[in-house]
Each structure stands twice: as C-alpha cells, then as structure tokens.
Amino acid sequence: xxxxxxxxxxxxxxxxxxxxxxxxxxxxxxxxxxxxxxxxxxxxxxxxxxxxxxxxxxxxxxxxxxxxxxxxxxxxxxxxxxxxxxxxxxxxxxxxxxxxxxxxxxxxxxxxxxxxxxxxxxxxxxxxxxxxxxxxxx
Amino acid sequence: xxxxxxxxxxxxxxxxxxxxxxxxxxxxxxxxxxxxxxxxxxxxxxxxxxxxxxxxxxxxxxxxxxxxxxxxxxxxxxxxxxxxxxxx
Numbered sequence: 001x002x003x004x005x006x007x008x009x010x011x012x013x014x015x016x017x018x019x020x021x022x023x024x025x026x027x028x029x030x031x032x033x034x035x036x037x038x039x040x041x042x043x044x045x046x047x048x049x050x051x052x053x054x055x056x057x058x059x060x061x062x063x064x065x066x067x068x069x070x071x072x073x074x075x076x077x078x079x080x081x082x083x084x085x086x087x088x089x090x091x092x093x094x095x096x097x098x099x100x101x102x103x104x105x106x107x108x109x110x111x112x113x114x115x116x117x118x119x120x121x122x123x124x125x126x127x128x129x130x131x132x133x134x135x136x137x138x
Numbered sequence: 139x140x141x142x143x144x145x146x147x148x149x150x151x152x153x154x155x156x157x158x159x160x161x162x163x164x165x166x167x168x169x170x171x172x173x174x175x176x177x178x179x180x181x182x183x184x185x186x187x188x189x190x191x192x193x194x195x196x197x198x199x200x201x202x203x204x205x206x207x208x209x210x211x212x213x214x215x216x217x218x219x220x221x222x223x224x225x226x
Contacts, residue, residue, distance in 0.1 A: 001223065004221050007219070008219075011219075014216065014217075015216050015217045015218070015219055016212050016213075016216050016217070016218045016219070017218070017219045017221065018198075018209070018212055018218060018219070018220055018221070019221045019222075019223065020198060020209075020220065020221070020222050020223075021223070021224060021225075022222050022223065022224055023181070023224065024224045024225065024226050025178075025224050025226055026226040027226055030173070030176075030177045031170070031173030031174065031176070031177040031178060032173075032226075033166075033170070033226075043225055043226050044226075045225060045226060051199065051203065052203065054199075055199065055201070055202075055203035057225055058201060058225075059201055060225070061225045062201065069221065071201050072198035072199060072200060072201075072207065073198065073199040073200075073201070073203075074196070074198065074199075075197060075198075075199050079196040079197065080196035080198060080209065080222070081222070083194035083195075083196050084185065084187065084194065084196075084220070084222060085183040085184060085185025085186075085187070086222035087181045087182065087222070087224075088178070088181075088182070088223070088224060089221075089222055089223040089224070090222045090223075091219065091220065091221050091222070092187075092193070092219075092220040092222075093217050093218065093219050093220070094193040094209075094213045094217065094218040094220060095213075095217050096213070096214065096215060096216065096217065098192060098193050098210065098213050099190055099191065099192055099193060100187050100188065100189050100190065100191045100192075100193055101189065101217060102189065103187055103188065103189055106182060106184065107223075116219060120217075120219070123217070
C-alpha cells in the first residue's frame, strides 16, 4: 500500500481517492499465507462473517498503518467487489464523466500502482516523487 | 483395461502432476496451491469492465460502520482513483 499512499500524497490536490476494503484475501480460516504469520504486525484475521467484523478489521488497518486515504468498506453483499471484479486487489480510475479511464490488473501479480501514477502524470504532469516511466498504462 | 485406456489415464496423470507442480511453484508450496484452487480461483475474475465503460455504482459503508455513501457521489468534479484491497 506504500506506493498508493505516495500517489495519494502526490496527486490528492488534483484527483479524489477512495480505498474500498473488500473480503479478506488470506484469512486464518481459509488460505493463510506464511508471510502473514511472520509479519511483524501480526496480520491474522478470520474471514469476517458480519459487517461489524469487517468494520472492526478495516478500522484496525487504518489505525495500525496510519492510513491516510479516504476509506470505505464493501458491505456483506460484496456489491462493489462483484461490480469491479476487485478481489484480491485492484485499481481503477474513473473520470469526471463517470467512465472507466484506467483499469488495473488483478493483484497480486498484475497489481501495478505505477500504472495509475502514469495515468495521473500524463494528465497532470509528473509529481516530484514520480519514478521513471516503465510499462505503458493500460 | 485395454492399451488405449492405459495410455489415456497415464497421459492425464502426468498432466495433472505437472499442473499441480507448476501451481505449487507459482503459489509457493503444495499447500498454497490447494489454497489457491479452493479459495482464490473462485473469487478471481477479470470482470467485464473496460476503459470507456460506465463505472458501476455500489453502496459503501463508512469506517464508522453506520454511514453509507455511493461511489458515484465521488465522481463528479475530478478523477476518482479507486483502490480495492484487504488487510491480509
């Protein structure tokens, strides 16, 4: 999430941002990764079964990582996740006319925040922390 | 069992083992390969949205757990960078 936070800091005066917390990718009661067990932050949660549990985990995330982006939570119907095919992680940019302007790949392998940065840089100019151009934006 | 069926079963067996080995390598271990097949693949979809599509709306719950808002409410004056993810 560090790359996304940096993009937010660089472009928050020009674009709006919204993080949407969706169903867990590697909860303890499903496919838990070893990396979660080793994580110094002890990121171990069961898959939330209620909205209250989702809200609690989302708040823990925001507090623990001092996450500054605007934040929302997909409800238990997973409506946002289903509409955007978002799980486990994905980035979109919606333009002022309400259309998809950038569609990121599905994480983790094709989750590339730098492509969203390139879209913003093409429109608003490079920010001071913009890295050298890599792959062309989708 | 005649010869044809022995060969067919053998070929499928080899393909299955090769696919499982490749998946285990990709996921990190045989256990992770099983986790990927059982928990990840059913939820991973490319979706139908494309650049230029109307952005779908959805109701989102605020961090207080009570307030609600719609994605579309945030898409009027400036581009909206929408980041989906979870904690684990």
